Amino acid sequence: MSAHSEHSNERPSAKLAARSGVSRAMIGRVERAQGSATASLLGRLCSALDVSLSDVVANWRDLNNGYRRRHASPMDAASGIEIIVVDLPAGTRVPDRP
DSSP: HHHHHHHHTTOHHHHHHHHHHHOHHHHHHHHHHHSSOOOOHHHHHHHTTOOHHHHTTSSSSSSTOOOOOESSSSSTTTTTOEEEEEOTEEEOOOOOOO
């Protein structure tokens, strides 16, 4: 088998692991929501995928507590400035640890 054909059969998670420096096992745990991903780990994955972490979590809602995060500025703003709006229902507590 040639090196080219071995590389073309490589699993996407293996390619992501190689590009990000994050183990395939950890990527699998994050995909299955079995592990908590740190901001650093997410940043490495996003960098390997050539997307920003902000783009990944641009519009997000936690159905358990009503937390909602969304972009208020254009996603392609030339300035690089992002304005984020966060809504949290009154009286809701968000734990400081996962």
